[in-house]
Amino acid sequence: MNKKAKIFAMSNQKGGVGKTTTVVNLATALAALKKDVLIIDLDPQGNATISTGLKRIHGGKNSYTVLTGRFSVAESAVPTNIPHLSVLPASQELLGVDLEFSGVVMPQMYLKKALAECDAFDYIFIDCPPAVGMLTMNALVASSHVMIPVQCEYLALEGVADLLKTIEKIKKNFNPALAIHGVVLTMFDARSRLSKSIAHDVRSFFGDLVYETVIPRNVRIPEAPSHGKPVMLYDFRCVGAQSYIRLAADVLKREREEKHG
Ligand SMILES: Nc1ncnc2c1ncn2[C@@H]1O[C@H](COP(=O)(O)OP(=O)(O)OP(=O)(O)O)[C@@H](O)[C@H]1O
Ligand SMILES: [Mg+2]
Numbered sequence: 001m002n003k004k005a006k007i008f009a010m011s012n013q014k015g016g017v018g019k020t021t022t023v024v025n026l027a028t029a030l031a032a033l034k035k036d037v038l039i040i041d042l043d044p045q046g047n048a049t050i051s052t053g054l055k056r057i058h059g060g061k062n063s064y065t066v067l068t069g070r071f072s073v074a075e076s077a078v079p080t081n082i083p084h085l086s087v088l089p090a091s092q093e094l095l096g097v098d099l100e101f102s103g104v105v106m107p108q109m110y111l112k113k114a115l116a117e118c119d120a121f122d123y124i125f126i127d128c129p130p131a132v133g134m135l136t137m138n139a140l141v142a143s144s145h146v147m148i149p150v151q152c153e154y155l156a157l158e159g160v161a162d163l164l165k166t167i168e169k170i171k172k173n174f175n176p177a178l179a180i181h182g183v184v185l186t187m188f189d190a191r192s193r194l195s196k197s198i199a200h201d202v203r204s205f206f207g208d209l210v211y212e213t214v215i216p217r218n219v220r221i222p223e224a225p226s227h228g229k230p231v232m233l234y235d236f237r238c239v240g241a242q243s244y245i246r247l248a249a250d251v252l253k254r255e256r257e258e259k260h261g
């Protein structure tokens with residue numbers, strides 16, 4: 001206990017780029033290394049909740065009731081079947097947050113306040129919805145780092161410029177320490193020229209921020225959530241699972257480099 005978590009907002013306003021998949025599988029890979037990890041499902045779609053074998057919660061304790069200060073993270077986080085991995089489940093009520101928060105003072109600060117007393121985790125991954133609304137803003141204000149998944153497909157960088165602008169705004173106004181931890185290339189298809197050329201473009205745009213590990217397109221990845229399992233527990237040997245294990249190693253390596261300057 002009494003840990004200071006690294007908090008990652010998994011963000012890209014473009015839909016379907018691998019945010020949830022990366023949250024679930026990276027979190028699982030770090031939990032397998034005995035790190036205490038919390039996933040905060042801040043997307044009303046609730047895909048991260050379902051992908052870890054939990055149910056979306058209507059009423060009761062969930063990311064919405066934590067966000068709005070009704071319950072603490074400690075009393076709301078649900079342990080999964082995976083040792084060291086807990087989830088703060090999503091709720092449909094998150095859908096109303098943009099409207100509900102429109103009249104309050106500093107609506108961007110709520111998640112940060114809720115996380116201030118949370119000291120049980122080494123890592124917290126916040127799964128953001130595909131929009132830069134109040135939920136994503138709350139995630140960026142509460143986080144120490146942003147991770148940006150970019151899909152190796154046509155228009156990969158579409159929306160990323162807007163995300164970078166939002167990050168700058170959040171840094172300036174609320175969270176000066178916020179840093180981009182890295183960019184993950186997802187759904188890479190080694191046989192496709194387009195995929196290779198996009199990976200190349202993203203590397204020229206973001207430079208060393210792009211993790212060495214690239215997540216390939218792998219059919220086991222979309223199969224796993226319907227079994228309520230991260231891909232590592234569904235098929236440990238498949239390339240999808242192995243690449244997320246390598247990504248976790250990249251993340252830890254980057255941390256060691258940060259520490260030693
Ligand atoms: N490496 C991969 N190989 C094959 N399919 C993948 C891979 N990564 C993600 N997918 C599939 O692509 C779809 C979109 O992925 P995911 O839900 O993680 O994206 P997202 O960015 O969270 O989407 P949204 O913006 O809707 O929240 C899902 O069906 C997922 O299973
Ligand atoms: Mg998602």
